[in-house]
Amino acid sequence: MKIVFIHGAGHTGELWSDVQTHFPGAIAPSLPGHPDGEAQASVESYAQWLIERHLSDAGDGRAVLVGNSMGGAIAMTVALHATERVAALVLIGSGAKLRVHPDIFAQLERDFTAAARTLAQLQLAPDAPEARIARIVAAMERTGPAATIADLRACDAFDLRERLGDIGAPTLVISGTEDRMTPPKYAQFLRERIPAATLESLEGAGHVPQLEQPERVARTLAAFLGKIGEGAQSIR
Numbered sequence: 764m765k766i767v768f769i770h771g772a773g774h775t776g777e778l779w780s781d782v783q784t785h786f787p788g789a790i791a792p793s794l795p796g797h798p799d800g801e802a803q804a805s806v807e808s809y810a811q812w813l814i815e816r817h818l819s820d821a822g823d824g825r826a827v828l829v830g831n832s833m834g835g836a837i838a839m840t841v842a843l844h845a846t847e848r849v850a851a852l853v854l855i856g857s858g859a860k861l862r863v864h865p866d867i868f869a870q871l872e873r874d875f876t877a878a879a880r881t882l883a884q885l886q887l888a889p890d891a892p893e894a895r896i897a898r899i900v901a902a903m904e905r906t907g908p909a910a911t912i913a914d915l916r917a918c919d920a921f922d923l924r925e926r927l928g929d930i931g932a933p934t935l936v937i938s939g940t941e942d943r944m945t946p947p948k949y950a951q952f953l954r955e956r957i958p959a960a961t962l963e964s965l966e967g968a969g970h971v972p973q974l975e976q977p978e979r980v981a982r983t984l985a986a987f988l989g990k991i992g993e994g995a996q997s998i999r
Contacts, residue, residue, distance in 0.1 A: 764851065764988075765826040769834030770794065771856070771971070772914035773882070773903045773987055779831075781977035782984070792817055802910035806833065806921045810840035818848045825850035829984065831971060832856050832945065833914055836921050842932050843923075851991055853984060855862040856942055856970040857926055858949035859956065861918040871912055879903040879911075888941040888969040895974055927956035934960040935987040937980065939968030961987075 766789035768779040775798075783791050794809055796880025803809045818826055818841070827850050830838035835857025839840035840850045870878035883899035884891070903911055934957045936949030947964065953961040963983050968975045 764791070765818075767792070767826050767828050768973075769798075769813065769828060769830040769837050771830075771832030771834050772918055773797075773879070773906050773911035774831075774899070775902045775905055776986060778899070778902055778971065779973055780804070782973045782981050785981040785985070790817065796910035796913065797906045798910070802913040803818070803917065804913060805917050806836045806840050809833075809837045809917070810844060813837060813841055814845050814848065818845065827847070827851045827853065827988065829853040830855065830857060831973060832859065833918050833921075836861060836918065839923055839927075840928060842930050843926060846931060849932045851932070851988070852932050853937065853987065854934060854950075854953060855937040855972060855980070856939060856943045856945050857953070858938075859924045859952060860922045861945070862914045863919040867915065870881070871908060871915075875911075876900075885943050886970040888939070888967055888975060891969070891975070893933040898974065899971070924952075924956075927953065928958060931955045931959065933987075933991045936960055936962045937965060937972065937983065938962065939965045939970060939972050939975070941967055942970045944970040 768783055768789060768791035770776055770778055776793040779791035783789050795812055813825050826848060828838035828841060835854035838852050842852055879900050883896045886899060887895055936953045938947045938948045950962055955961045965972050965976055965979060973980050
């Protein structure tokens with residue numbers, strides 16, 4: 764079984780490292796343009812890149828896709844277009860529609876560094892320590908303004924609300940109670956519309972619980988894998 768962690772808009776694969784370490788053999792690729800290569804213009808294009816680059820060698824042909832925010836959108840899109848490659852989905856801080864306020868684009872274009880810090884603060888619970896904020900800002904600065912803005916435009920155009928019922932893979936939806944980017948109602952919508960979905964709420968977590976509560980995210984993921992019979996690996 765292959766576990767693939769998929770990061771969110773403007774982020775890099777490094778932001779999964781605290782959870783990834785619990786799952787030997789799991790991968791957390793940085794999407795194209797983050798910073799190497801060229802960022803894609805749509806969630807569909809990122810999904811196709813993931814299929815071609817990282818799912819063609821998934822052993823038995825099936826992988827567990829664990830996506831945060833835009834990464835969750837990519838995971839759902841892969842599940843619809845390459846059903847035979849997907850064993851299960853884990854959607855963290857994600858939604859079926861990911862609209863982005865126009866002011867965010869204006870702020871990023873006007874002062875990227877300041878806007879990155881504002882976004883980092885919004886992505887975390889209100890009491891987040893400075894080191895955690897700085898970690899997200901550093902990832903966004905490595906990615907740069909062009910790719911970050913392209914990601915957010917891809918999110919703004921994304922809408923799978925009418926196709927969620929076609930997702931057949933077992934799905935775990937994880938939502939932070941303090942998520943200000945995709946509030947818990949987004950997770951509830953996914954749970955209600957994806958046929959084989961369950962929901963786990965993380966008290967006190969924001970939009971990126973893999974940074975805020977990595978041990979709990981890892982335990983929750985391992986328990987889910989055990990329940991679906993995919994041979995969960997023990998937490999180290």
